[in-house]
Amino acid sequence: MKLLLTGAGGQLGQALLAAVPAGWAVQALPRAECDIGDAAAVQAAMARHAPQAVVNAAAYTAVDRAESEPEAAYRCNAAGPAHLARACRDAGVRLVHISTDFVFDGRQSTPYAPQDPVAPLGVYGQSKWEGEQAVRAQAGDAATILRTAWVYGPSGHNFVRTMLRLLGEREELGVVSDQIGSPTSTASLAQAIYALLAGDAGRGETMHWTDAGVASWYDFAHAIREYAREARPAQRWAALRPIRTAEYPTPARRPAYSVLDCTLPVAVPRAHWREALHPVVAALLRTGP
Ligand SMILES: NC(=O)c1ccc[n+]([C@@H]2O[C@H](COP(=O)([O-])OP(=O)(O)OC[C@H]3O[C@@H](n4cnc5c(N)ncnc54)[C@H](OP(=O)(O)O)[C@@H]3O)[C@@H](O)[C@H]2O)c1
Numbered sequence: 001m002k003l004l005l006t007g008a009g010g011q012l013g014q015a016l017l018a019a020v021p022a023g024w025a026v027q028a029l030p031r032a033e034c035d036i037g038d039a040a041a042v043q044a045a046m047a048r049h050a051p052q053a054v055v056n057a058a059a060y061t062a063v064d065r066a067e068s069e070p071e072a073a074y075r076c077n078a079a080g081p082a083h084l085a086r087a088c089r090d091a092g093v094r095l096v097h098i099s100t101d102f103v104f105d106g107r108q109s110t111p112y113a114p115q116d117p118v119a120p121l122g123v124y125g126q127s128k129w130e131g132e133q134a135v136r137a138q139a140g141d142a143a144t145i146l147r148t149a150w151v152y153g154p155s156g157h158n159f160v161r162t163m164l165r166l167l168g169e170r171e172e173l174g175v176v177s178d179q180i181g182s183p184t185s186t187a188s189l190a191q192a193i194y195a196l197l198a199g200d201a202g203r204g205e206t207m208h209w210t211d212a213g214v215a216s217w218y219d220f221a222h223a224i225r226e227y228a229r230e231a232r233p234a235q236r237w238a239a240l241r242p243i244r245t246a247e248y249p250t251p252a253r254r255p256a257y258s259v260l261d262c263t264l265p266v267a268v269p270r271a272h273w274r275e276a277l278h279p280v281v282a283a284l285l286r287t288g289p
Contacts, residue, residue: 001197004029004051006036006084007058011156012098015186016055021194027051031058036080046087053094053197056084059128063102066123067251077127078134085138094203095139096193101149101181101210103129106255113261114147114206122252132206141204144196149210149258150220153186154283159217163224164281164289170238177218177242181258182210185276192268201265208260211273218242223274227281 001024007013008028020026027049034045036058046054060066060076081097088095102125103118120126135143152158166173192209196202215223218240225237245256262270 001025002050002052003027003197004045004049004054006034006054006056007031010057010059010061011151011153011158012057012186012189014155015153015190016057016193019187019190019194021198024194036084037075039079039083039086042080042083042087046091046093050091051093053096054084054088055193055197056081056095056097059098060124063122063124063254064251066127070123070127073123073127074130077124078130081131082134082138085135085143088142089139093142094197095135095143096196097131097135097143097145098193099132099145099147099206100125100128101147101255101258101260103132103147104255104258106179106257108257111259111261112208114208114263121255124252136206143204144202145206146193146196146202147206147208147260148184148189149260150181150183151186151189152183152277152280154280154287159183159220160224160277160280161284161289163221164228164284167221167225167228167238168235168289172241173221173238174241174243174247175218175221176245176248177216178244179254179256179258180214180216181255182212182214182260183220183273183277184210185271185273185280187280188271188276192264192266195266195268196264199266207264208262209264210260210262211276212262212270213272213274214259215273216242220273220277223277224281227278228285231282231285
């Protein structure tokens, strides 16, 4: 399999590059080489690399900044996927496009199925939803849309890295306890994506994938602290305090509940989020948050 990977410098892109299946060739396409918001650059990259499949892991992911930079968010998250989907359709190539739980408004109290109505709360979620629609319209059955949530890994900016830094710096830390989701390791997500690409299942469909189990941000922080203490018992780690969303105002509203009903039609092990978190805390402590 000859795969082209956009967003190769991001958290998920790095995890995909670290786990390339034997016999596969993955061509990393960093932003410097191809801005997916530029249709001509996308066409040129497709012609140059002639892949058999494309994974779009590129995204504008600054959820709060998107509220004041909507053009940049839409360019990458809506126009970019449209350009990629058109190029994939023209070349007869499969596209796996990564999307987000932020397409939902979080008013449900049971896991969101892929066909549940979307209602994004902010610019980031809306731009990703428009990207999904463009992918479906342009690439049809050649595309799989894979939504995920609360992504973290050993590289890039994420909640685990931020918590480890703050837990080491502060005496006490307030963390939101009334937003519920499923933390998802980039390593698990990469395995799910490769499993999908290895077969034909999922063509023309929208699917959900996260690690198993649910947590609030407070629960997530608590587990990070537990594993950090286990690894470095002599170090001082901040005490954690649960707070409400209202006590931590942000420019973008976030879904209060965004657990996804995961429906991947391939046999891929789905670890509990705590199990997947453990090695990432260890790796981040080794490299320094
Ligand atoms: N992070 C989460 O919690 C989360 C949750 C749900 C879904 N997702 C989805 O999962 C996917 C991967 O996210 P991630 O966490 O790996 O994101 P990330 O770490 O922010 O990586 C995104 C990558 O996309 C690149 N990029 C941004 N604009 C681009 C453009 N116009 N053209 C080409 N590349 C561009 C970025 O490059 P620069 O670094 O140079 O900007 C970066 O390398 C995205 O589709 C995201 O929406 C993420």
